[in-house]
Every structure is written in C-alpha cells, then in structure tokens.
Amino acid sequence: MRFLTSSRRHKAARPILVALALVLIGGLYAAVSPATNSSADDTTTTAQIAQGRQLFAVSCASCHGLNGEGLAAEGAPSLVGVGAAAVDFQVRSGRMPMANPLVQAPRKENTFTDEERAALAAFVASLGGGPSIPTEDQYTPEGLSEEAIAKGGDLFRTNCSACHNFQGSGGALPNGKVAPPLIGLEAIDIYEAMRTGPGQMPIFNGAAIPDTDVQAMVGYLDELHAQPSAGLTLGGLGPVSEGLWAWIAGMGSLVLFAMWITSKAARK
Amino acid sequence: MARPAQVSPEVPAAQALSAPAAAPAAGVGGWFDDRAPVSGFAKKALRKAFPDHWSFLLGEVALYSFIILLLTGVFLTVWFKPSMAEVEYAGTYQLLHGVPMSEAFASTLAISFDIRGGLLVRQIHHWAAMLFVASMTVHMLRVFFTGAFRKPREVNWLIGVGLLSMGLVEGFAGYSLPDDLLSGTGLRFVDGLVRSIPIIGTWAEFFIFNGEFPGDLVIPRLYMVHILLVPGLLLGLISAHMALLVYHKHTHFPGPGRKDTNVVGGPLFPVYVAKAGGFFFIVFGVTILMGALMQINPVWLFGPYNPAQVTAGSQPDWYMGFVEGAIRIIPNWETHLLGTTWSWNIFLPGVGLMGLLFTGLGLYPFIEQWITGDTAEHHVLDRPRNVPTRTALGVAGMTCYAMFWLSGGNDILATQFGVSLNDVTQVMRVAVFVAPVIAFIVTKRLCLSLQRKDRERVLHGSESGILVRTPDGGYTEAHVPLEQEEAFILTQHHQPAALEPSVGTDARGVRRRGKRVGGLRVRLSQWYADGAIAKPTAADIADAGHHGEAADAVETTPPAGELSGAASSGKGEGH
Numbered sequence: 126m127r128f129l130t131s132s133r134r135h136k137a138a139r140p141i142l143v144a145l146a147l148v149l150i151g152g153l154y155a156a157v158s159p160a161t162n163s164s165a166d167d168t169t170t171t172a173q174i175a176q177g178r179q180l181f182a183v184s185c186a187s188c189h190g191l192n193g194e195g196l197a198a199e200g201a202p203s204l205v206g207v208g209a210a211a212v213d214f215q216v217r218s219g220r221m222p223m224a225n226p227l228v229q230a231p232r233k234e235n236t237f238t239d240e241e242r243a244a245l246a247a248f249v250a251s252l253g254g255g256p257s258i259p260t261e262d263q264y265t266p267e268g269l270s271e272e273a274i275a276k277g278g279d280l281f282r283t284n285c286s287a288c289h290n291f292q293g294s295g296g297a298l299p300n301g302k303v304a305p306p307l308i309g310l311e312a313i314d315i316y317e318a319m320r321t322g323p324g325q326m327p328i329f330n331g332a333a334i335p336d337t338d339v340q341a342m343v344g345y346l347d348e349l350h351a352q353p354s355a356g357l358t359l360g361g362l363g364p365v366s367e368g369l370w371a372w373i374a375g376m377g378s379l380v381l382f383a384m385w386i387t388s389k390a391a392r393k
Numbered sequence: 394m395a396r397p398a399q400v401s402p403e404v405p406a407a408q409a410l411s412a413p414a415a416a417p418a419a420g421v422g423g424w425f426d427d428r429a430p431v432s433g434f435a436k437k438a439l440r441k442a443f444p445d446h447w448s449f450l451l452g453e454v455a456l457y458s459f460i461i462l463l464l465t466g467v468f469l470t471v472w473f474k475p476s477m478a479e480v481e482y483a484g485t486y487q488l489l490h491g492v493p494m495s496e497a498f499a500s501t502l503a504i505s506f507d508i509r510g511g512l513l514v515r516q517i518h519h520w521a522a523m524l525f526v527a528s529m530t531v532h533m534l535r536v537f538f539t540g541a542f543r544k545p546r547e548v549n550w551l552i553g554v555g556l557l558s559m560g561l562v563e564g565f566a567g568y569s570l571p572d573d574l575l576s577g578t579g580l581r582f583v584d585g586l587v588r589s590i591p592i593i594g595t596w597a598e599f600f601i602f603n604g605e606f607p608g609d610l611v612i613p614r615l616y617m618v619h620i621l622l623v624p625g626l627l628l629g630l631i632s633a634h635m636a637l638l639v640y641h642k643h644t645h646f647p648g649p650g651r652k653d654t655n656v657v658g659g660p661l662f663p664v665y666v667a668k669a670g671g672f673f674f675i676v677f678g679v680t681i682l683m684g685a686l687m688q689i690n691p692v693w694l695f696g697p698y699n700p701a702q703v704t705a706g707s708q709p710d711w712y713m714g715f716v717e718g719a720i721r722i723i724p725n726w727e728t729h730l731l732g733t734t735w736s737w738n739i740f741l742p743g744v745g746l747m748g749l750l751f752t753g754l755g756l757y758p759f760i761e762q763w764i765t766g767d768t769a770e771h772h773v774l775d776r777p778r779n780v781p782t783r784t785a786l787g788v789a790g791m792t793c794y795a796m797f798w799l800s801g802g803n804d805i806l807a808t809q810f811g812v813s814l815n816d817v818t819q820v821m822r823v824a825v826f827v828a829p830v831i832a833f834i835v836t837k838r839l840c841l842s843l844q845r846k847d848r849e850r851v852l853h854g855s856e857s858g859i860l861v862r863t864p865d866g867g868y869t870e871a872h873v874p875l876e877q878e879e880a881f882i883l884t885q886h887h888q889p890a891a892l893e894p895s896v897g898t899d900a901r902g903v904r905r906r907g908k909r910v911g912g913l914r915v916r917l918s919q920w921y922a923d924g925a926i927a928k929p930t931a932a933d934i935a936d937a938g939h940h941g942e943a944a945d946a947v948e949t950t951p952p953a954g955e956l957s958g959a960a961s962s963g964k965g966e967g968h
C-alpha cells in the first residue's frame with residue numbers, strides 16, 4: 126500500500142499508467158471486436174473458401190469463369206451476388222454443375238458431399254452478398270395453424286400456380302422451358318427457390334413474402350400432397366387429361382359394350 | 394283400331410267398323426284403350442324393326458347419359474346455392490379454412506365434403522356430361538359417314554346439330570357454376586369472346602354480366618340457363634329427334650333384302666327392349682364406375698375464383714378445347730380504327746370458328762345434295778368407302794378439329810413430351826391447314842383402294858388359304874367364290890355419274906325448263922364423283938369366272954425357279 130501511494134507520485138507513474146491503460150483498452154478491444162474473433166473460426170472459413178475455390182475451378186469455372194464472373198460464350202450467368210442459397214439450391218438439386226448446355230438445367234443426382242456444397246456456397250458468397258443459406262426455423266412449417274396453412278394456399282395460388290399448376294404438377298413456359306413439379310420437395314428447396322429465383326422463376330424476396338408466409342406455403346403444399354384424392358388423379362393436369370380419359374375409358378368401354386350387345390344378336 | 398273418330402256422331406260407319414268400340418275391351422290395356430288409343434300404337438311401336446349394328450347404339454349412349462345428367466343434376470340442385478355473395482369458408486375441408494369465397498363455391502365444397510354421396514354424384518354428373526357430348530359427337534360422325542343424313546332425314550340432322558350445340562352451351566354453363574378458379578377463368582374467356590364482337594361487344598358484356606366482369610349476377614343467370622332453359626330446349630329437341638326417328642324409321646346397312654323401301658332388323662320387343670334397357674344400365678354403370686374411381690374437376694384444389702389468380706393447365710372441358718386451341722395459336726391480330734379496337738385474334742377463333750363449325754355441319758346435307766343432284770330418298774346406308782369424297786371430307790374435318798384440339802393442350806403437350814411450347818404452337822399453326830389436306834388425299838386414296846379390293850373380291854372370290862401344287866410343280870392359291878350375301882353387299886351401291894352441264898336452251902333453241910346446272914356446280918360434281926372404281930357388272934362377273942380359270946391355268950405353269958413369285962401372286966399377303 127505504501128509503495129503504491131508513494132510510487133503514485135513517482136515521476137514515471139504517469140507515462141506507465143498511460144501505457145497500461147492503452148494495453149488494457151487494446152486488449153479489451155481485441156477481445157470484443159468482431160474483426161479479431163479470428164483464430165479458429167476465421168481459419169475454417171478461409172479454408173472453406175479456399176476449398177470452395179478449388180472445387181469451383183474444377184467443376185464450375187469452365188462455364189462460370191474462375192472468379193464466377195460468368196462466361197457469355199457458355200451462356201452461364203455471373204455468380205457475383207447470387208448468394209450462398211443459390212449455390213446450395215442449385216447443387217443440392219443436382220442442377221449444377223450442368224452436364225451439357227440445355228435449355229434449362231434439369232434436376233439430377235447431386236454428386237457433392239454436404240461439406241463440398243458448403244465450401245462452394247461459401248466461395249460464391251465470398252464473391253459478394255446475396256441470400257445466405259436459411260436455418261431450419263426460417264422454412265419449417267411446424268406448428269402452423271389451419272388458417273395460416275389455408276392462407277398459404279391462397280398465397281400459392283396468387284404467386285406460384287400460374288407457372289407450377291394448382292397442385293404443383295408443373296407447367297410449360299415459352300421457349301422450351303418448364304416450371305417443374307413441386308411434389309416431394311424438401312421445405313428448404315422451396316425456400317431457397319423463392320429467395321434465389323432459379324432460371325425463369327422470379328425472385329420472391331423477404332420484403333414481398335416474409336418467412337412466415339413461405340412457411341405457410343410450404344405447409345400448404347405438404348398438406349395438399351398428403352390429402353387423399355377423389356379417385357385416380359389422372360396426372361393432376363386438369364381438364365385435358367380428364368377429357369382424354371372420358372374418351373378412352375368412357376367412350377371406349379361403351380363402344381365395346383355396344384359391340385358386345387349387338388354381337389349377341391338373336392339372329393334372324 | 395280405336396280412333397278418336399268413334400265419338401263423332403257423323404260417322405257411324407266408322408264406329409261400326411272399329412271392333413274395340415263395339416265391345417269394351419277388358420284388362421288394363423282395355424281400360425286405357427277406352428280413354429286413349431294406346432294399344433294399337435304400342436303394338437306398332439313394339440314391332441318396330443331395329444337394325445343390329447353397334448353404331449346404332451351411339452345415339453342411345455347420348456340419350457342415356459342425358460337421363461343420367463337429369464337424375465344426378467336434380468340431386469345437385471337440392472344443395473347447390475347459385476349465389477355470388479361472399480362468405481368465409483368454415484366447412485370440413487381444412488385447406489380452405491377462412492378463405493373468402495362465393496356461396497356457389499362454398500356450396501360446391503359442401504356437396505363434395507359434407508353431403509353424403511355428394512362427391513360421387515358430382516363426379517358422375519361431370520363424367521356423364523363429358524360422355525353426353527362425346528357420344529353425340531360420335532353418333533353424328535356415324536350418321537355423317539354412312540350418309541344417314543340424306544333425304545328424308547335432313548331435318549333430323551339439323552335437330553342433331555342443334556342438340557350438339559346446345560350440349561356445348563349446357564356443359565359450359567354447368568362447368569361455370571361452381572365458381573372455382575378454372576370455371577372463373579373460363580368465364581373470363583367467354584367475357585373476352587363477347588367483348589371481341591365488333592360494335593356491340595362491350596354492350597353485350599354489360600348485358601350478360603350485368604355490369605363489368607364478373608359482377609354478381611352471372612352465376613344465378615347461368616344457373617337458370619343450366620337447369621331450366623337449356624335442359625328444356627334439349628328435352629324438346631330430343632323429343633322431336635326421336636319422333637322423327639320413329640316416323641322415318643331406322644336406316645339400315647346394305648344387305649340382301651334391305652331396300653330403300655323397307656327396314657330390316659329384329660322387332661323392338663322383346664329382344665331390343667331388353668337390350669336397350671340393359672344398355673341403359675351399362676351406361677349408368679360405366680358412369681358410376683368412372684365417378685367412383687376417377688377424380689374429376691377437384692374444385693377444392695383449384696380454390697375459389699379470384700381474378701388475381703391463374704393456374705397452369707387452365708383448360709375448358711374437352712368439347713370447348715377446339716376454341717381454346719384456336720385462341721392459343723392465332724397470331725396477335727388487332728386493328729385499331731377510329732379509337733376502337735377490333736380483336737380479330739379473339740373474334741375469329743372464338744366466335745368465327747364455332748359459327749363456322751355449326752354452320753358447316755348444318756348446311757352439309759344441302760350442299761351435298763346440290764353437288765350430286767341426288768334428290769332420291771335413301772334408307773340404305775352408304776359404306777363410307779363407296780362415297781370417297783364425302784368420307785375424305787369428313788376425315789379432313791375431323792383432322793382439322795383434332796389439330797385445334799391438340800393446340801388447346803399445347804402446354805400439356807410441351808411438358809409431357811419435352812418439347813418447346815413455341816415449337817408446338819408454330820407446328821400447329823401450319824398443321825391446322827396442312828393436315829386436313831393430307832388427310833383428305835390419304836382417305837380418298839384409301840377408299841378407292843378399298844373399292845378396288847372389293848371389285849377384286851367380287852371378280853375373283855376370296856382366298857381359301859389353300860395352296861395347291863399342280864402336277865408340273867406350280868403353286869397356286871385356290872379362290873372360292875363369294876357367298877351371295879357378300880357379293881351383294883359389295884355390289885349393291887349406286888355409282889351416280891357427275892352432273893352434266895345443261896345448256897340453257899335445247900337443240901331447237903327453246904329454253905329448257907328446270908334448274909340450270911352451272912359451271913361451278915358441274916365442276917364440284919365432277920370433283921365429287923372423281924376416281925370411283927367402277928363396280929363389277931353382271932357381265933364382268935360372268936367373264937371373271939372364265940378369266941379366273943384361265944388365270945389359274947396361267948398361274949399353274951410358272952417357269953421353274955419362280956415358285957415363290959407364283960405363290961405370292963396368289964395374293965397370300967393379306968391373311
């Protein structure tokens with residue numbers, strides 16, 4: 126105690142205290158500042174991005190360019206700003222990497238592991254913003270009320286059925302493109318598709334359709350597809366397939382019956 | 394026979410002659426006969442001849458499906474509420490809970506989910522509607538291709554055309570009643586059609602919808618049309634159709650003893666009454682099975698009509714598909730004139746095509762009569778091959794219709810067959826014009842080669858399937874002469890010559906009486922009769938008998954090494 130009180134008046138006290146304060150503030154700043162939570166996390170992200178860059182160079186760069194800038198010659202768009210969600214969606218659904226240039230990338234088997242997909246997503250996200258991969262509570266329809274789900278149906282018919290058909294059976298678009306069927310998809314597929322707008326599909330961002338509404342639509346589609354139908358659904362394509370069946374099954378069988386009846390004639 | 398005349402005191406002779414009046418008849422029939430002369434009529438009716446061919450039952454399918462529609466329709470009217478007042482749904486179907494909708498839609502949902510058997514009846518009603526129009530269509534094709542529309546049945550043909558058009562209206566009105574997303578889209582379509590009519594369009598729209606689309610009256614109005622107006626017209630037309638049928642009696646396919654002056658077939662009673670009755674239950678059974686097993690018009694999936702919504706796969710029922718198709722493929726033609734818009738892109742395919750179809754159908758018998766100059770009565774049917782031009786025209790018409798029809802499902806074709814929507818549309822724009830021409834040419838050729846085959850058969854008999862080896866090593870297939878019945882069928886038809894141009898004056902310069910046959914008519918007539926393969930005459934047949942033997946003799950002595958050639962010259966390909 127004595128020492129302290131006496132040394133406070135020591136000549137060197139002030140500069141030492143200033144230095145100590147600086148060290149303390151610096152240390153505190155280092156502890157609190159987000160820029161410096163580097164150590165472990167930072168190295169994984171950098172490593173992930175590096176892995177993503179490598180994978181990208183191998184599988185994607187031939188079309189999208191080494192830095193995802195897009196190659197007009199391949200008709201592949203720039204990936205700057207499409208976001209991690211777009212990559213997650215395109216790769217999980219097997220659309221990317223596109224096998225050969227087609228009108229539209231078809232769904233196919235995804236050959237990347239989850240880790241590789243995350244790496245690709247991280248790399249593309251590092252090129253610049255865009256929607257990130259959603260967490261489960263953003264898209265899961267768990268715990269929605271009946272009314273919310275019915276509202277999801279209304280939203281679906283307002284926003285999606287024009288292209289995807291009233292029960293998500295899919296539909297045709299100009300120039301050989303199609304809106305694919307929405308049957309048997311994961312909730313996250315629907316969320317990411319809406320937020321990233323693949324191909325011809327418009328982007329439905331959070332300002333237009335908040336997460337709760339997306340959940341309601343996911344819930345509606347799930348319940349709709351779980352409903353029992355009133356008989357064979359004939360493809361769920363609407364009146365065209367009904368008409369076809371009226372002719373084939375209906376008229377066809379009646380004509381056969383007519384032949385049967387008249388062939389069993391009481392011959393003259 | 395008891396006649397109303399028996400009560401007339403001025404003709405005692407007639408009374409004396411009519412036996413039943415002398416002694417009151419006994420039994421139930423007698424009771425009726427004393428009041429209305431039923432038994433005579435019934436006896437006649439029961440002995441009506443009914444020819445035996447499956448295609449004669451197509452009209453019956455139409456009749457029976459109409460009866461089924463009446464029965465199931467009455468059931469639906471008990472619960473259906475034709476009102477466009479808005480309610481919030483609170484019924485059993487959870488996925489629409491709290492969604493605002495019209496009472497019409499809510500009551501259709503109630504029929505589907507809350508009324509016992511309601512969904513089944515709705516589905517039967519809808520399937521029966523599809524079959525009603527389909528069977529009318531096939532029935533009409535049968536009548537067309539066999540020439541059953543010829544004199545004296547032209548009026549009945551016209552009634553038939555009326556029935557078909559009323560069937561379309563009735564079906565469309567019914568389809569619109571539930572007020573779901575598809576039916577509302579369909580109504581919107583009709584709204585566009587009405588508005589595209591030049592000059593009066595907008596006015597007509599306001600008249601029909603009582604203001605701007607959709608208004609709040611169109612469903613009640615369509616309801617009246619659907620359950621009262623058109624069914625009434627249909628019933629009236631059907632009665633007239635049946636009355637004329639009884640009056641003219643049936644036509645029959647050619648055969649020995651079948652003439653333009655008689656009808657050959659089994660008596661209506663008991664065999665045909667049993668068959669027809671049984672057939673009613675078959676038709677009913679088929680529609681019930683379809684209603685029970687196959688989902689149709691699942692309105693709960695479409696949701697209520699909302700002008701802001703639309704769905705892929707918005708199509709009308711099949712019988713309106715050709716109009717839909719025409720609208721889908723027509724280029725976007727519009728004229729702007731003095732501040733008005735003339736939407737040819739909707740008017741031509743919509744109003745124009747339907748008008749063309751029904752006018753064409755209605756006029757056809759008269760046009761054909763004019764071209765052929767055939768004013769005789771016909772009760773024996775044509776075999777389609779013997780009237781190649783008509784048959785080819787019919788097939789061309791069907792092809793054109795089919796192309797429009799396919800265009801109506803262009804989006805479904807695109808997705809199901811993985812082709813581009815634009816390509817389908819482009820192809821169809823051409824196909825609508827080209828395919829009928831190809832169909833015409835192919836059909837006509839086919840008819841003519843069938844005629845040729847008939848001629849061969851008559852002249853050379855049928856293949857026996859027995860290859861004969863002659864002593865000198867040749868092979869031949871023995872031909873057996875045709876049964877007389879078949880030979881008759883193959884040769885009974887008339888082959889009218891084309892019309893000759895008639896000169897306005899005769900040899901002495903006197904004006905001829907009667908109608909002039911002008912150049913256009915002669916040319917059409919020649920085109921119509923063109924190419925017919927002369928049917929064998931009796932002399933030909935007699936000749937062929939000898940010729941056949943001579944030919945056999947030739948065929949039996951082929952040069953060695955041509956055995957296979959000889960065998961195939963025996964026309965063995967066709968078995």
Ligand code: HEM
Pocket residue numbers: 459462463465466467469470473501504515518519521522523525526560561563564565566567568569570571619620621624689690
């Ligand atoms: C006079 C007899 C008829 C009556 C009383 C009747 C009554 C009705 C009623 C009340 C509805 C609306 C209920 C509902 O949609 O569930 C309806 C719907 C319908 N009707 Fe009729 N109808 C009759 C004849 C016909 C005929 C002749 C046709 C066809 C040409 C037809 C075709 C339709 C169709 C396509 C629907 C829509 C069915 C659906 O909702 O899936 N109806 N009818």
